[in-house]
Amino acid sequence: MSVRELFPCAEWLRRYDRGILISDLIAAVIVTIMLIPQSLAYALLAGLPAEVGLYASILPLVAYAAFGTSRTLAVGPVAVVSLLTAAAAGKVAQQGSPEYMMAAIILALLSGLLLLAMGVLRLGMLANFLAHPVIAGFITASGIIIAVSQVRHILGVEAHGENLLDLSMALYGHLGQINLPTLAVGVPAVVFLFWVRGGLAPLLVRLGLGREVAAMAAKTGPVVLVIVTTLAAWLLGLGERGVALVGDVPVGLPALTVPDFSLELWGELVGSALLLSIIGFVESVSVGHTLAAKRRQRISPNQELIGLGAANVASSVSGGMPVTGGFSRSVVNFDAGAQTPAAGVFTAAGIALVALFLTPLLFYLPRATLAATIIVAVLSLVDLKILKRTWTYSLSDFAAVATTIGVTLLLGVELGVLCGVLASIGMHLYKTAKPHIAVVGQVPGTEHFRNVNRHEVITDPRILSLRVDESLYFANSNYLEDRVYKMLAERQELEHVILQCTAVNEIDFSALESLEAINTRLQEAGIRLHLSEVKGPVMDMLKRTDFLEHLSGEVYLSQYQAVKALSGEREER
């Protein structure tokens, strides 16, 4: 790996000029303002003090700017990763305890180290095992759980739980204790944010603003809400009326922390850290890809592992929490005109200034405001239509979505994504274990062979042409044997069996043994076994064995040549 590959920043730093600097600075100011409520909110979602969200938005941005390949990705706390952090830390400590904080820091560290290791080992492809339906289902179900978990802040009650059932029961049980002043802040906040999201930009356009300026102005909704509700809480003394406020946020930059090294604790958290890393990576890479494509840029998934790994390690040593590239903050950064990751560094400086000087202003910020921010943000991620779309396409994809959503909602986020992944892999293996085997014949007037049941084709009763629609490997080698033997029993005149290997991309050792068994069995019955259209890589492997010497028949370049040679006299066309 060259220095230039390891530090993608070298590339854009060389061409950095005043024009880019100004673009980046403007973007950074906008993103800094937007990020404040989001960072505080996601820290609270993770069960951590609000300031941790700010800390996790300083050093990680600098680390990502040095090692990441996306020009516009904005790194920091995001909803789904915060939820996973809460689930993982909650297994080893009580929310609010120092041990809980340490668990979050260790999760960031482990996650960083795992991402770095995966990057060095070029394991970015592991993320591909999260099927799209599993990701879509997981994000939808997480969004629902997060939204429901925030309802308690809107109602001003205590109600905790890791899954939808627990949460709903807890909320129901506390319906009698609703704090009306909190409700009076929370409900209008939610309504306002939904309106801002949907209705404000068109309104501003109608009032004469440019489309882009209007869209950007609409994104300031959360900031406006923070200012208005903080002022209201201060002026109306809402704190004394039972409205939960953010309260004291320490002034100053985060102290450098040395994460505890406890082998036992690390062992308990490493599984969760891996899950959190992979999900964060997938989310980040998909955002990065989307934004890069818009400007004809490219990102490198394996280098992204390094960038996100460095960001998480940076987060852990500065008292932060697990971070990743977030959708909403990246879009803000992109739309605000950020040209290079330097915008991230400037944003980090902005957040650092906030942490140094402005945290006292956050004392009166109602938690209900932050909850409203979260609810509106995550509900935009909920996409139940994925159920319908997969249902019309295939049962197995639908099952993967349904499993992921169902288990996530009922049993929790970690089990949900695990079951989704296992279900999708399991169903894929199940399908390949019982492959489609077509009897094929020649399409008249061509050299092309197709399924006898779907096309009008020419066949010869002495020749059985089989197309196995799958690689031959251990999971289906016995199945293949059984099917071939059954077909033999139904055909008396048979002299030749030709396996058309167009779809056979691999023949593993188990399948080789099965082919040898089939060859022997056919030979005993006076039938010759032939292969056709064997691909190069498969043929290379077969040549390393003595199978081709034992084979009672031949290997033909094409199915047409095989049938032509074996049917002898007959000549088509």
Add this chain to the structure above:
Amino acid sequence: MSVRELFPCAEWLRRYDRGILISDLIAAVIVTIMLIPQSLAYALLAGLPAEVGLYASILPLVAYAAFGTSRTLAVGPVAVVSLLTAAAAGKVAQQGSPEYMMAAIILALLSGLLLLAMGVLRLGMLANFLAHPVIAGFITASGIIIAVSQVRHILGVEAHGENLLDLSMALYGHLGQINLPTLAVGVPAVVFLFWVRGGLAPLLVRLGLGREVAAMAAKTGPVVLVIVTTLAAWLLGLGERGVALVGDVPVGLPALTVPDFSLELWGELVGSALLLSIIGFVESVSVGHTLAAKRRQRISPNQELIGLGAANVASSVSGGMPVTGGFSRSVVNFDAGAQTPAAGVFTAAGIALVALFLTPLLFYLPRATLAATIIVAVLSLVDLKILKRTWTYSLSDFAAVATTIGVTLLLGVELGVLCGVLASIGMHLYKTAKPHIAVVGQVPGTEHFRNVNRHEVITDPRILSLRVDESLYFANSNYLEDRVYKMLAERQELEHVILQCTAVNEIDFSALESLEAINTRLQEAGIRLHLSEVKGPVMDMLKRTDFLEHLSGEVYLSQYQAVKALSGEREER
């Protein structure tokens, strides 16, 4: 499921006559005699009292005779399953304690219930996920562990351990305490049995016996050894000289037992029971298949699950241990001329008679004799050549064998087989995640298209024909996108991309989204995307979506027709 399917015995009972009866009776007498040392030995291997081996060779045989489909399979305790039983029971109780005995009984019950459930659900195919290399590696490694674990009985020392390292260290530590009289029994016993196995039959043939009679006579080696060493132990008073004897074996039939129902204990054992069931099932089915093929009979794997399940439940309620169809006992049964499972019922009666009347004769039987029997039996299963054979064939099959053998020897049997299965599935998925993608061209004079790098073919710079050698699914959909985009960048004149889908057996939802993305991206670059040779089942699914409407190009029946239509004027042949 019809009554006839559920009771395969109905089939052979209808045709039962005196000739078959006599064959079955003779086979039963021979098998009974052979089974006694084997049953005692495998019970001791499982860490159980010797008589448990006899109990597990009575009712289970009757149950299998009623429900099993193999005519000659002999069910009872076998080496590998006994080893797994010891590993599993050893996790929850101390050898020799009543809890340990109960654990073995519960393992048999759970194993029986799991096999029955799998049979009812027709899950016999699950066994296909044990790749041949994994099975071969597991049996080899288990054979080594079993043989080494029995060396202590030959040396007359105490040395326990679950893996090769522990066992070797324990043996090494006790080398000073070797009991010479035990050694004097054990070593000649091993040598004798090896000689009987290899040299006796040819000698008898040379002495004028028929080949089959000689082979059968050679199989009585273990029985002769039992008689000789028992007499020697009695006459020479070897027991007082420190030679371990079998000792008191209770007289009488097993009492019917009701297995403990403890949810916690069942929970601890159910994983091991599942493993043990699947491995026992695979071993039994492969033996059954082999023997059935010799007489042109068939066995039904799903019904075998029912037969073996019933056998294990029967074993558990009669104080036995987990059982399955064993290789050596089945071969004896087959060679002795058994015609139907009635031979098993007669064998059960024979073993019952032994349990009722002959157990006092076993008092002086040296344990070293049984250990010698086990060592010689399992060493014949060790096949280290599998390492070399897979090595020359493919790295992934070799890795599966090596992982299975390595982990089994170093960390134990259960982890060994689990890691082997995970490694083989993981490597299969890894391969399909990075599929071979060939650029293809027309083989001159044919309608056949092959890899441009391997064959002399005709291509057109305006047309890129790609053959993806894998089903398109979530694990490789991103990879496909990346590869296609890279190929585009290298080709400037391109007007058409044709995906030849001969090897695409499935397009799942994730891959469909990737194809849509590729289609859009190509369209933006002014290139049309076409598909050719799409298989029936895949086409059926695509038709359920609007993908074909968005597709910028066409779907052609064959690659030849696609290229012919797109290259327009040009006409081959």
